[in-house]
Amino acid sequence: MAKLYVVGFGPGGKEDMTFRAAQAIEAAQVVMGYTTYINMLKDIFPDKNYMSTPMKQEAQRCRMALLEAQKGRDVAMVSSGDSGIYGMAGIILQMAQAMDADVEIQVIPGVTAASAAAAILGAPLMHDFAVISLSDLMTPLDKIMKRVECAAQGDFVICLYNPKSKKRTEYIAMAAQIVAGIQGPDIPAGIVRNAGRPDESHEITTAGQLKDAQIDMFSIVILGNSQTYVKDGKMITPRGYTLDEGIVPDKKD
Amino acid sequence: MAKLYVVGFGPGGKEDMTFRAAQAIEAAQVVMGYTTYINMLKDIFPDKNYMSTPMKQEAQRCRMALLEAQKGRDVAMVSSGDSGIYGMAGIILQMAQAMDADVEIQVIPGVTAASAAAAILGAPLMHDFAVISLSDLMTPLDKIMKRVECAAQGDFVICLYNPKSKKRTEYIAMAAQIVAGIQGPDIPAGIVRNAGRPDESHEITTAGQLKDAQIDMFSIVILGNSQTYVKDGKMITPRGYTLDEGIVPDKKD
Numbered sequence: 001m002a003k004l005y006v007v008g009f010g011p012g013g014k015e016d017m018t019f020r021a022a023q024a025i026e027a028a029q030v031v032m033g034y035t036t037y038i039n040m041l042k043d044i045f046p047d048k049n050y051m052s053t054p055m056k057q058e059a060q061r062c063r064m065a066l067l068e069a070q071k072g073r074d075v076a077m078v079s080s081g082d083s084g085i086y087g088m089a090g091i092i093l094q095m096a097q098a099m100d101a102d103v104e105i106q107v108i109p110g111v112t113a114a115s116a117a118a119a120i121l122g123a124p125l126m127h128d129f130a131v132i133s134l135s136d137l138m139t140p141l142d143k144i145m146k147r148v149e150c151a152a153q154g155d156f157v158i159c160l161y162n163p164k165s166k167k168r169t170e171y172i173a174m175a176a177q178i179v180a181g182i183q184g185p186d187i188p189a190g191i192v193r194n195a196g197r198p199d200e201s202h203e204i205t206t207a208g209q210l211k212d213a214q215i216d217m218f219s220i221v222i223l224g225n226s227q228t229y230v231k232d233g234k235m236i237t238p239r240g241y242t243l244d245e246g247i248v249p250d251k252k253d
Numbered sequence: 254m255a256k257l258y259v260v261g262f263g264p265g266g267k268e269d270m271t272f273r274a275a276q277a278i279e280a281a282q283v284v285m286g287y288t289t290y291i292n293m294l295k296d297i298f299p300d301k302n303y304m305s306t307p308m309k310q311e312a313q314r315c316r317m318a319l320l321e322a323q324k325g326r327d328v329a330m331v332s333s334g335d336s337g338i339y340g341m342a343g344i345i346l347q348m349a350q351a352m353d354a355d356v357e358i359q360v361i362p363g364v365t366a367a368s369a370a371a372a373i374l375g376a377p378l379m380h381d382f383a384v385i386s387l388s389d390l391m392t393p394l395d396k397i398m399k400r401v402e403c404a405a406q407g408d409f410v411i412c413l414y415n416p417k418s419k420k421r422t423e424y425i426a427m428a429a430q431i432v433a434g435i436q437g438p439d440i441p442a443g444i445v446r447n448a449g450r451p452d453e454s455h456e457i458t459t460a461g462q463l464k465d466a467q468i469d470m471f472s473i474v475i476l477g478n479s480q481t482y483v484k485d486g487k488m489i490t491p492r493g494y495t496l497d498e499g500i501v502p503d504k505k506d
Contacts, residue, residue: 008368010271018364019275020268059496082368086492090376093487098496107376109368111271115261115335119360123343127392128400130383130409138493139380143408147381150407154400156383234346239339240391243312243351 002069004103005076006092008083008110009037011196014044016116020108028076032065033088037080058088062095069103082112086133086161114159117192117220120202122234124190124222129157134164134171141171148175152182157228157237160221172221176210179223183207188224190235191215204235255322257356258329259345261336261363262290264449267297269369273361281329285318286341290331311341315348322356335365339386339414367412370445370473373455375487377443377475382410387417387424394424401428405435410481410490413474425474429463432476436460441477443488444468457488 005024010016025031031041031048038052051068053061065077079087089107096105118125130151134144151158158179163172179187185208192202193216205213207223215221228237258277263269278284284294284301291305304321306314318330332340342360349358371378383404387397404411411432416425432440438461445455446469458466460476468474481490 015273015276016271016362018263018269018271022272023268082364082371084368084371084376085378085382087379089372090379090489090492091496093376093489094491095496097484097487107372109269109364109372111335111362111364112368115337115362115365118335118337119342119362123337123346123360125338126340126343128383128385128397129338130381130404130407132381144381147407147409150403150409151383154383154403155396156400156403231350234350236343236346238347239343243344243348 001102001104002072003074004065004069004092004105006083006087006089006105006107007076007078008081008087008108008112009041009078010081010111011113011116012040012080013196016111016196018108018110021110024108025076025078027074029073030068030075031078032061032075033078037078040080041078058091059095062088062092063099065092066096066099066101066103070101082110083107084109085112085131113161113195113220116195117159117190117222120192120195120200121190121204121222122236124157124224124228124235124237125159126237126239127157127225127227129159131159131161133161134168134175135162136168136171144171145174145178148178149182152179155225157225158223160223162217163219163221164215165217172215173211176207176223180207183226188228188230188235190222191219193219195220204230204233254355254357255325256327257318257322257345257358259336259340259342259358259360260329260331261334261340261361261365262294262331263334263364264366264369265293265333266449269364269449271361271363274363277361278329278331280327282326283321283328284331285314285328286331290333293333294331311344312348315341315345316352318345319349319352319354319356323354335363336360337362338365338384366414366448366473369448370412370443370475373445373448373453374443374457374475375489377410377477377481377488377490378412379490379492380410380478380480382412384412384414386414387421387428388415389421389424397424398427398431401431402435405432408478410478411476413476415470416472416474417468418470425468426464429460429476433460436479441481441483441488443475444472446472448473457483457486
């Protein structure tokens, strides 16, 4: 039986890919994915048989991948980050079930964008956090903003995926305003653009000032919780360790 | 200037480690960490100079790592999963600032346990999710349970780290009861034990039945949101794709 690997290849470069992800891509007879991701992989694995489809053709791409595997060819369906977080793992499994496909599917996790962005900003995800996509392509806007509100009410660190696109420019300011209203406008906010890619950049601002930051569809935004602070250019959410002794509960917590 | 790499080496085996994590461990003159993690790495990198301290000596371990680096030796401070999610990145940065240490610190992200567990269960994290640790060593219990409640109110998928220890056996049942009260007792719940390690196992149950599941300190629990379903042994949170066309909003969403 042919294999279909659903591979998360991490932020972009080979160095942040897992060995298992690289091995699956190398072993696959067909590597399939969204055009942008395929172009990133061509530099790392130049000699593969690639097939790509544009965005918004996810279902068709999954059907193609399963049909290839049913012909007996091992396929790697690739996404950046983790294949299981806003990636292709779900729709592949759904499509395989709908097609009753006789294919062995293996989900290979990767380093998700939240982890990559956090490492660049310092250590903002040391405590409980919520991950929210601001894309309303598949979720109504009021549900997204309700999640932002619930996350701020719970004093979660909040990691926003898809904070902005060409059409969606105002949602990040709406989300920042909700968080600032609950947690105060001085809550730290970090922005990482193109995490783990050659043109990576980042800045640290506040929830109140986030509307003026440079943010695009390749950015991740991390809003701190009530404990998060910025020092020496690093955004840190302490976990409650004291530096003198072992562990004691953080008094502020 | 010596380097201090804060390395997340993923679930456990070399195959789920990134190339950058492996390179940092190979390059380091000293590899330091919690005893359990060091024992996992000794099988993969047998010839390193290891130093370990037991749990609850995190601050001392960081000071040792920084002192080694100040002597001019490159150090890898290791955690399983992602070093930036409940890992060592935060306390290392805090300690370096407190010591005014002249050391170059690089945080190297890894595959976090949520990603590893999700890949084993199917695709439960395809939509917005919250990550919560049930350890009350550094967070008051009422704050933890408030976060569980806020996450369920926001219809987040909920990923629970540290669901149980020898002393803390009841918190997972409390959390499950809160979620069941808001989302209903039939919400799917997945448990992965020892994700990515040789003795890995998993089961899928419901929020209402979670109190009877086999859960320990090496487990991750993922509670679904209102859309999550189980089919053919896979736990899936659909993202709203339809299988016939491209993308349309999920009608249930």
